[in-house]
Amino acid sequence: MILDVDGVAFTYRSSPVIRDITFDLRPHQVLAILGPNGVGKTTLLKCMNAILRPKAGSVLIEGADLLTADRMEIARKVGYVPQRCEAGRMTVFDAVLLGRRPHIGWDVTEKDIRIVEAAIRMLHLEDLTLRYIDEMSGGELQKVSIARALVQEPRVLLLDEPTSSLDLKNQIEILGIVRQVTAEHDVAAVMTMHNLNMALRYADRFILLKDGVIHAAGGPDVVTPETIEAVYGVPVTVERFNGYRFVVPLEPERA
Amino acid sequence: MHFADGAIPADYLGYVRQKHLWILGGVVLLFLLLIVSISVGAVSIPPYEVFLSLANGIGDRIHLLLNPGTALDPTSTDRIVWNIRLPQALAAVVAGVGLSVAGVAMQSILRNPLGSPFTLGISNAGAFGAAVSVILLGAGTMQSSVADAVNINNPYLTTMVAFFFCLLATAVILLISRIRGTSPEVMVLAGVALSSLFTAGTMFLQYFASDTQLAAVVFWTFGDVGRASWQELGIMASVTMAASLYFIANRWNYNAIDAGDETAKGLGVSVERVRDVGMVVAALVSAVIVSFLGVIGFVGLVCPHMVRRLIGDDQRYLIPGSCVMGGILLLASDTVARIIVAPYVLPVAVLTAFLGAPVFIYLLLRGYRR
Numbered sequence: 001m002i003l004d005v006d007g008v009a010f011t012y013r014s015s016p017v018i019r020d021i022t023f024d025l026r027p028h029q030v031l032a033i034l035g036p037n038g039v040g041k042t043t044l045l046k047c048m049n050a051i052l053r054p055k056a057g058s059v060l061i062e063g064a065d066l067l068t069a070d071r072m073e074i075a076r077k078v079g080y081v082p083q084r085c086e087a088g089r090m091t092v093f094d095a096v097l098l099g100r101r102p103h104i105g106w107d108v109t110e111k112d113i114r115i116v117e118a119a120i121r122m123l124h125l126e127d128l129t130l131r132y133i134d135e136m137s138g139g140e141l142q143k144v145s146i147a148r149a150l151v152q153e154p155r156v157l158l159l160d161e162p163t164s165s166l167d168l169k170n171q172i173e174i175l176g177i178v179r180q181v182t183a184e185h186d187v188a189a190v191m192t193m194h195n196l197n198m199a200l201r202y203a204d205r206f207i208l209l210k211d212g213v214i215h216a217a218g219g220p221d222v223v224t225p226e227t228i229e230a231v232y233g234v235p236v237t238v239e240r241f242n243g244y245r246f247v248v249p250l251e252p253e254r255a
Numbered sequence: 256m257h258f259a260d261g262a263i264p265a266d267y268l269g270y271v272r273q274k275h276l277w278i279l280g281g282v283v284l285l286f287l288l289l290i291v292s293i294s295v296g297a298v299s300i301p302p303y304e305v306f307l308s309l310a311n312g313i314g315d316r317i318h319l320l321l322n323p324g325t326a327l328d329p330t331s332t333d334r335i336v337w338n339i340r341l342p343q344a345l346a347a348v349v350a351g352v353g354l355s356v357a358g359v360a361m362q363s364i365l366r367n368p369l370g371s372p373f374t375l376g377i378s379n380a381g382a383f384g385a386a387v388s389v390i391l392l393g394a395g396t397m398q399s400s401v402a403d404a405v406n407i408n409n410p411y412l413t414t415m416v417a418f419f420f421c422l423l424a425t426a427v428i429l430l431i432s433r434i435r436g437t438s439p440e441v442m443v444l445a446g447v448a449l450s451s452l453f454t455a456g457t458m459f460l461q462y463f464a465s466d467t468q469l470a471a472v473v474f475w476t477f478g479d480v481g482r483a484s485w486q487e488l489g490i491m492a493s494v495t496m497a498a499s500l501y502f503i504a505n506r507w508n509y510n511a512i513d514a515g516d517e518t519a520k521g522l523g524v525s526v527e528r529v530r531d532v533g534m535v536v537a538a539l540v541s542a543v544i545v546s547f548l549g550v551i552g553f554v555g556l557v558c559p560h561m562v563r564r565l566i567g568d569d570q571r572y573l574i575p576g577s578c579v580m581g582g583i584l585l586l587a588s589d590t591v592a593r594i595i596v597a598p599y600v601l602p603v604a605v606l607t608a609f610l611g612a613p614v615f616i617y618l619l620l621r622g623y624r625r
Contacts, residue, residue: 046517049520049521051517051520051521070523071520071523071524071525072523073523074523075521075522075523076523078521079521080517080518080520080521081521082515082517082518082521084515085514085515085517085518086513086514086515086518088513088514088567088568088569089563089567089568089569090510090513090567090568090569091267091270091567091569093264093267093270094510094569094571095514098507098510098511098514098522099522101507101508101510101511101522101523101524102522102523104507106504110263113261113263113264113267114258114261114262114263115258115261116261117261117262117263117264117267118257118258118259118260118261118262119258119261129264129266129267130266130267130270132567145518148518148522149521151258152522153258158521184257185257
């Protein structure tokens with residue numbers, strides 16, 4: 001196992017947000033955390049790299065306890081792509097180079113620059129290397145964010161709604177990158193998502209959160225009309241096409 | 256991750272070299288400006304003689320250090336250069352560097368383009384301290400002298416009381432951010448509240464002050480780099496240098512914070528601690544400068560933005576660039592202030608905005624350099 005989450009709970013102002021979250025993940029797996037707004041998806045994600053300190057439970061990366069490690073050590077193991085990031089007057093190369101922060105001593109080394117260059121090529125950003133990120137589109141910026149997390153050389157990638165503000169082409173591109181990176185490297189990815197069909201297309205493990213606890217977890221087969229209706233309160237049918245599952249909302253019954 | 260095949264891109268190295276050249280060019284400009292600034296004044300000294308006097312003076316002083324028995328034999332030119340104009344010019348450079356580096360740090364820490372060394376109420380706290388010292392503790396009198404119309408007859412008391420209130424303001428904001436959590440909004444708003452409080456306090460004291468005291472307080476608030484002696488210059492320079500080094504050492508942390516708090520935390524930066532410590536360091540350097548020289552506005556706010564327009568937001572270049580730009584702007588302002596209405600000498604604080612505002616508006620209109 002590359003990631004072991006055991007009994008994690010988080011409390012905000014004495015009301016529990018998530019509790020008893022237990023799951024694990026192998027290398028090359030992509031996990032989608034699903035559930036309605038406010039159910040604690042992002043909270044869970046942030047507990048997994050100690051941006052939020054869980055009130056109970058443990059998070060292990062390759063058997064090593066993450067919650068007792070210091071921030072820099074965590075940053076060398078877990079890459080985090082937040083829902084949005086600020087774009088200042090900085091080039092793509094420097095913005096990605098920032099991801100080497102957990103590895104940089106006083107100054108950047110040649111090795112850091114080589115890694116950044118390779119990551120930029122991996123994400124097909126090489127034509128934009130010296131463009132300023134405050135002049136870029138949402139899709140390009142998201143790729144820069146992911147490249148930044150990749151050059152941290154983490155074992156686990158966390159992505160908070162990586163496609164929430166992107167058009168269809170960019171959604172496919174970003175999720176394809178996540179899929180490809182996890183397939184080709186010894187890493188695992190965890191992402192929170194709203195688009196169920198995109199999740200079914202690109203993830204292979206699923207967690208459905210309801211009222212702060214795991215309602216269902218497992219492979220694509222846990223995404224059924226029953227679990228979706230229980231979690232989202234929306235009647236759906238789950239169809240198959242080309243070997244993938246698709247969730248189609250049904251007309252709500254007229255009152 | 257398989258990143259073994261990475262190359263070193265030549266165009267990026269060229270880009271980095273260009274940034275370094277900008278900063279180096281700024282340093283050269285600052286040095287030339289220093290010579291010019293020393294050469295102009297009531298007695299005009301040709302720049303070449305200024306250079307010779309500086310070079311010889313440095314050599315002589317090193318000689319004096321190595322052979323304690325001997326004495327300096329300064330010419331009249333040397334006296335003007337070393338006793339009058341050099342300390343003033345260096346004070347302008349040091350204050351410019353200090354205020355500007357504090358400004359660039361505050362803008363990043365507070366995530367606010369209006370951040371400046373005075374955002375947290377430092378300048379108003381300093382002015383209040385001066386008012387307390389002059390009006391309540393009796394440190395100010397009016398005297399007619401050639402140099403100034405008003406003398407504060409106990410400048411050290413005034414400096415110390417001003418410094419005390421600057422630190423008090425910082426401590427209050429630190430305390431508030433400890434209780435409410437370190438967020439930029441809380442810091443900015445607390446700073447605004449403290450500024451108003453100290454302004455009101457100053458007005459209250461001034462209302463009951465005599466004419467002489469009032470003049471002394473108002474005079475104190477006009478920031479003037481001519482006040483610094485070599486000894487005070489040494490204190491300011493050490494604090495400014497230490498603060499600049501601290502900020503430069505943290506350039507990656509500020510870059511990370513600029514990318515967003517969550518990104519920064521994900522990159523291993525202890526955002527709250529970097530904010531708190533950075534705020535204290537920025538406040539300290541501003542407090543030292545304000546206490547010795549009075550309030551010099553605009554430099555700390557505007558220099559970082561000028562540099563942003565020239566070389567971008569990357570803190571690796573922005574912090575050293577702001578240091579250089581601060582030195583240039585304040586030294587240029589002081590030089591103009593000394594000659595514009597000769598034989599009268601204006602305090603530099605009057606000139607910084609006069610000189611800086613048009614340049615700044617021009618840069619705003621032009622936008623970023625590509």
